[in-house]
Amino acid sequence: MNAEEFIEKLKKELANDVSNFRVVTTEHGLSKSKAYRVWADADSKNFKNVVRKLFSLQEYPHFSVSSGFDAGKTIEILLHFALNYANPKALVLFTLRVKLPKQRPKMKTITDLVPGAMISEKEKREFFGIEIEGLAPGKMFLDDSLSGVYPWRRDSKGANKIAKNLHSGDAIE
Amino acid sequence: MRLSEKKKCSIAIGPIHPALKEPIQIEVKIEGEKVTDVDFALGHVHRGIEWIGLRRNPLQILYLAERVCGICNISHPLAFCTAIENAANIKVPERAEYLRVIYAELERIHSHLLFLGVAAHELGFDSILHYTWLVREKVLDIIEYLTGNRITKAVLMIGGVRRDITKEQIPKIKEMLKYYEKVYKKLCNIFLDDPTIKLRTRDIGVLTKEQALKLCIVGPTARASGIKKDIRQDFPYAAYADLKIEAITPATLLNEIRGDVFDRVIVRLLEVKQSMDIIKRCLKEMPEGPITHEPVLQKLLVELKQVANEGIALVEAPRGELIHYIRMESSEAPVAWKIRAPTYANMHAIPAILKDCQLADVPIVVASIDPCISCTNRAIIADKNTVLNQEKLHELSVKKTLALINDKAKGEGND
Numbered sequence: 001m002n003a004e005e006f007i008e009k010l011k012k013e014l015a016n017d018v019s020n021f022r023v024v025t026t027e028h029g030l031s032k033s034k035a036y037r038v039w040a041d042a043d044s045k046n047f048k049n050v051v052r053k054l055f056s057l058q059e060y061p062h063f064s065v066s067s068g069f070d071a072g073k074t075i076e077i078l079l080h081f082a083l084n085y086a087n088p089k090a091l092v093l094f095t096l097r098v099k100l101p102k103q104r105p106k107m108k109t110i111t112d113l114v115p116g117a118m119i120s121e122k123e124k125r126e127f128f129g130i131e132i133e134g135l136a137p138g139k140m141f142l143d144d145s146l147s148g149v150y151p152w153r154r155d156s157k158g159a160n161k162i163a164k165n166l167h168s169g170d171a172i173e
Numbered sequence: 174m175r176l177s178e179k180k181k182c183s184i185a186i187g188p189i190h191p192a193l194k195e196p197i198q199i200e201v202k203i204e205g206e207k208v209t210d211v212d213f214a215l216g217h218v219h220r221g222i223e224w225i226g227l228r229r230n231p232l233q234i235l236y237l238a239e240r241v242c243g244i245c246n247i248s249h250p251l252a253f254c255t256a257i258e259n260a261a262n263i264k265v266p267e268r269a270e271y272l273r274v275i276y277a278e279l280e281r282i283h284s285h286l287l288f289l290g291v292a293a294h295e296l297g298f299d300s301i302l303h304y305t306w307l308v309r310e311k312v313l314d315i316i317e318y319l320t321g322n323r324i325t326k327a328v329l330m331i332g333g334v335r336r337d338i339t340k341e342q343i344p345k346i347k348e349m350l351k352y353y354e355k356v357y358k359k360l361c362n363i364f365l366d367d368p369t370i371k372l373r374t375r376d377i378g379v380l381t382k383e384q385a386l387k388l389c390i391v392g393p394t395a396r397a398s399g400i401k402k403d404i405r406q407d408f409p410y411a412a413y414a415d416l417k418i419e420a421i422t423p424a425t426l427l428n429e430i431r432g433d434v435f436d437r438v439i440v441r442l443l444e445v446k447q448s449m450d451i452i453k454r455c456l457k458e459m460p461e462g463p464i465t466h467e468p469v470l471q472k473l474l475v476e477l478k479q480v481a482n483e484g485i486a487l488v489e490a491p492r493g494e495l496i497h498y499i500r501m502e503s504s505e506a507p508v509a510w511k512i513r514a515p516t517y518a519n520m521h522a523i524p525a526i527l528k529d530c531q532l533a534d535v536p537i538v539v540a541s542i543d544p545c546i547s548c549t550n551r552a553i554i555a556d557k558n559t560v561l562n563q564e565k566l567h568e569l570s571v572k573k574t575l576a577l578i579n580d581k582a583k584g585e586g587n588d
Contacts, residue, residue, distance in 0.1 A: 026259055029414030030267055030460060037259070037485060060386035062402070064487075064518070067498040067511030080496060082408075082487065086400060086420070091407035093487060116389025116521050119215070141216035151224055159224060
């Protein structure tokens with residue numbers, strides 16, 4: 001299945017579950033081969049259902065990573081999937097955006113569906129302070145001395161006060 | 174306790190450990206000599222590069238991206254540039270796309286040769302380590318010749334590359350390719366036919382295709398388990414779009430896939446040859462033309478500061494799928510920058526491939542995913558008395574090799 005056919009199927013499958021579905025293409029090489037990036041938004045309560053639906057399109061959807069940023073009132077989490085892989089020039093890079101309220105950012109784990117999402121979810125928990133329901137306990141990146149500091153936040157819980165001490169010798173206290 | 178009882182204990186390997194080269198902590202639970210459970214933790218060298226990047230403009234970030242990894246300092250800037258170009262809708266000139274591929278494949282050759290040396294070292298085979306790294310010098314010399322530096326090359330630029338390859342430089346690249354054609358046979362002979370290497374790597378550290386798919390494993394580690402995914406083949410970027418790359422699995426050579434350490438060696442060895450062929454093709458087919466979208470950096474910076482969009486890039490780094498995501502909001506610095514290096518994904522394989530291994534095999538099994546921790550970026554030392562140092566692990570490794578050779582010799586004697 002080529003990328004365009006896959007995108008059609010993806011669009012149809014997710015029609016009732018996502019909004020702002022858009023396809024961005026770029027051209028490369030002398031052959032002007034197209035690379036396909038698909039972006040879509042999902043509700044924080046329904047996003048797991050969207051992830052579940054990807055399994056109807058491919059037996060093992062490849063979860064690449066989740067990224068995110070502090071948008072002020074919300075924390076946006078972007079789940080990046082490389083779909084339709086192992087097919088020449090047919091991979092579709094699908095990004096699913098989920099907006100979480102800043103007051104109490106909370107989302108469900110997808111590690112029951114995609115075990116390979118574990119490190120990424122722990123990272124989001126440690127760096128944004130997101131509560132991830134169902135995710136195994138334990139820290140992956142940051143040590144306990146950074147408890148209550150969420151480095152990728154742009155508010156008072158961010159890493160600014162630590163940054164000020166970066167060159168002071170006894171940095172993180 | 175009677176000698177026949179197998180003692181259960183927990184051993185912390187790392188964060189500083191000869192098999193790892195970089196800080197990571199792996200906690201293995203063992204029963205006798207057999208690994209029964211594994212846990213790991215990261216973060217020992219988390220330098221907050223993304224956080225620093227959010228306080229810099231894109232041109233400054235390029236140099237940060239290059240310092241994410243001491244090996245993949247073409248792959249990271251390439252992914253970063255491609256993500257920015259995607260967000261800013263910048264078209265890269267075709268010649269620059271070919272030059273990017275040449276630089277990226279030179280990096281793959283040096284990275285895979287580095288891996289082969291590390292693998293030999295973990296097997297207690299240091300003469301091969303020295304030979305492989307001697308051979309690797311040639312490609313590093315060429316990288317220095319072309320870019321001005323062996324490691325941090327500073328050759329990528331948003332919208333293209335900073336240095337062209339001139340006609341006068343091509344004979345030296347061809348001479349390097351000729352040299353590798355000559356030594357490649359010897360490398361294959363060492364790694365594929367040597368009985369000791371086979372004894373220590375065949376059916377050790379197995380990752381099944383299903384495990385690799387579920388855990389979202391990438392790069393040569395995934396391909397060694399039979400998954401034919403390779404970003405260069407699957408997702409057009411740079412000049413790979415023109416080159417019809419085919420993902421390499423162990424079946425390419427042996428018609429069977431076991432997903433073990435040996436298969437991971439085979440894949441990387443074959444990919445050295447594949448990279449040589451790609452460079453040859455690029456030198457032949459590379460079009461003439463400009464090498465950058467905008468040579469005046471001040472103008473480029475003004476253009477980038479106006480971008481209000483997000484971009485994402487996938488690149489096949491030597492260890493597999495590398496992702497950079499960037500979001501700009503018409504300001505000096507991006508509001509989001511996320512790097513996901515291949516080892517970040519491949520760390521999920523560590524518990525699976527170490528389970529049921531012999532303790533002496535832990536170094537080679539961990540090394541077989543070619544982990545790069547500086548890219549990825551903690552654990553509890555359960556019992557300081559059971560931390561194995563370099564000498565002890567090396568001794569265990571040498572002992573196991575000798576025991577296997579003796580067993581084999583006895584077996585052949587009985588025949």
